[in-house]
Amino acid sequence: MTKAPVTVTVTGAAGQIGYALLFRIASGQLIGPDTPIKLRLLEIPQAVKAAEGTAMELDDCAFPLLQGIDITDDPRTAFDGTNVALLVGARPRTKGMERGDLLEANGGIFKPQGEAINAGAADDVRVLVVGNPANTNALIAQAHAPDVPAERFTAMTRLDHNRALTQLAQKLGVAVTDIKKLAIWGNHSATQYPDLFHAEVGGKIAAEQVEKAWLRDEFIPTVAKRGAAIIEARGASSAASAANAAIDHVHTWVNGTAEGDWTSAGVVSDGSYGVPEGLISSFPVVARDGRFEIVQGLDIDEFSRERIDASVNELVEEREAVRKLGLV
Numbered sequence: 309m310t311k312a313p314v315t316v317t318v319t320g321a322a323g324q325i326g327y328a329l330l331f332r333i334a335s336g337q338l339i340g341p342d343t344p345i346k347l348r349l350l351e352i353p354q355a356v357k358a359a360e361g362t363a364m365e366l367d368d369c370a371f372p373l374l375q376g377i378d379i380t381d382d383p384r385t386a387f388d389g390t391n392v393a394l395l396v397g398a399r400p401r402t403k404g405m406e407r408g409d410l411l412e413a414n415g416g417i418f419k420p421q422g423e424a425i426n427a428g429a430a431d432d433v434r435v436l437v438v439g440n441p442a443n444t445n446a447l448i449a450q451a452h453a454p455d456v457p458a459e460r461f462t463a464m465t466r467l468d469h470n471r472a473l474t475q476l477a478q479k480l481g482v483a484v485t486d487i488k489k490l491a492i493w494g495n496h497s498a499t500q501y502p503d504l505f506h507a508e509v510g511g512k513i514a515a516e517q518v519e520k521a522w523l524r525d526e527f528i529p530t531v532a533k534r535g536a537a538i539i540e541a542r543g544a545s546s547a548a549s550a551a552n553a554a555i556d557h558v559h560t561w562v563n564g565t566a567e568g569d570w571t572s573a574g575v576v577s578d579g580s581y582g583v584p585e586g587l588i589s590s591f592p593v594v595a596r597d598g599r600f601e602i603v604q605g606l607d608i609d610e611f612s613r614e615r616i617d618a619s620v621n622e623l624v625e626e627r628e629a630v631r632k633l634g635l636v
């Protein structure tokens with residue numbers, strides 16, 4: 309039976325992540341191989357022409373599942389009836405810009421987008437914020453969508469999760485599929501905490517299979533600073549891997565996590581593990597029946613506690629900063 313089409317809105321569609329993302333969505337990798345897709349591309353007026361060029365290329369792929377592409381610079385039009393909103397477009401930090409300036413500039417993007425989602429998105433809308441600072445941008449959008457359940461707003465830490473999987477797999481000489489229950493905690497920033505104390509390889513705890521010094525001095529900083537290392541190497545921030553992680557995040561959200569495993573996502577905290585309620589923080593999560601649920605009951609030792617607290621404190625500071633700007 310043919311499934312009903314899913315409307316997917318991508319902001320920043322003419323950007324480098326947009327270019328790596330749209331073709332994969334249109335080919336059916338976001339939701340599944342039997343779900344038709346309607347695309348909505350949101351861009352700023354100066355980049356609409358470039359988005360039109362990408363849309364021409366999408367047409368030229370003749371994707372069987374792609375039922376249409378709308379391009380707009382108006383958030384209300386972009387999010388009207390949308391089922392999946394991928395908020396990729398954001399204001400990058402430029403020379404001389406302070407963190408407060410960055411948060412304010414992004415407030416100017418994510419506040420109206422949250423309002424537009426509130427006004428017109430489909431009842432089942434799912435929102436993934438990719439644009440940085442992703443957790444706090446998600447918080448801003450969520451704060452302006454009071455009629456949408458807060459749990460529908462998420463921030464992307466799946467790229468960090470995937471990076472951690474590969475670093476550990478390469479260290480142990482195993483396949484990434486041999487690793488279960490890895491988790492990223494906190495902010496999508498250099499303070500994030502990739503946790504190997506609950507991760508399992510061959511049924512045994514991963515942290516017990518690596519040297520403590522490697523875990524502390526190599527693994528954690530490599531994963532946490534990988535974004536900066538990519539920028540240094542490519543001269544541009546990660547794009548294909550970020551798009552891949554966005555696909556993974558939504559696919560898992562809709563289709564579920566495998567039995568006996570979990571993943572990582574920035575979700576609204578319910579106060580679990582001492583993370584203040586309402587913050588959008590990364591946690592180990594399972595996806596069931598189309599919802600993310602924070603994995604409960606994990607023991608957190610002192611080493612992990614210190615690192616989770618440091619990242620969560622950064623999120624608290626970001627929330628304070630956007631509160632002062634009247635954005636949440």
Ligand SMILES: NC(=O)c1ccc[n+]([C@@H]2O[C@H](COP(=O)([O-])OP(=O)(O)OC[C@H]3O[C@@H](n4cnc5c(N)ncnc54)[C@H](O)[C@@H]3O)[C@@H](O)[C@H]2O)c1
Binds near residue numbers: 321326397442547
């Ligand atoms: N969470 C993650 O893991 C992760 C990973 C990589 C990149 N990122 C972030 O994703 C964002 C996008 O990265 P990119 O490389 O595609 O950047 P990019 O500069 O290539 O593209 C961004 C696009 O967003 C558009 N845009 C700006 N304001 C907009 C608005 N109000 N509405 C719609 N579109 C708007 C721009 O015109 C541009 O085309 C950045 O903030 C980057 O830091 C996050």
Ligand SMILES: O=C(O)C[C@H](O)C(=O)O
Binds near residue numbers: 535
């Ligand atoms: O865009 C960045 O600052 C880096 C990006 O968030 C990444 O993790 O690759």
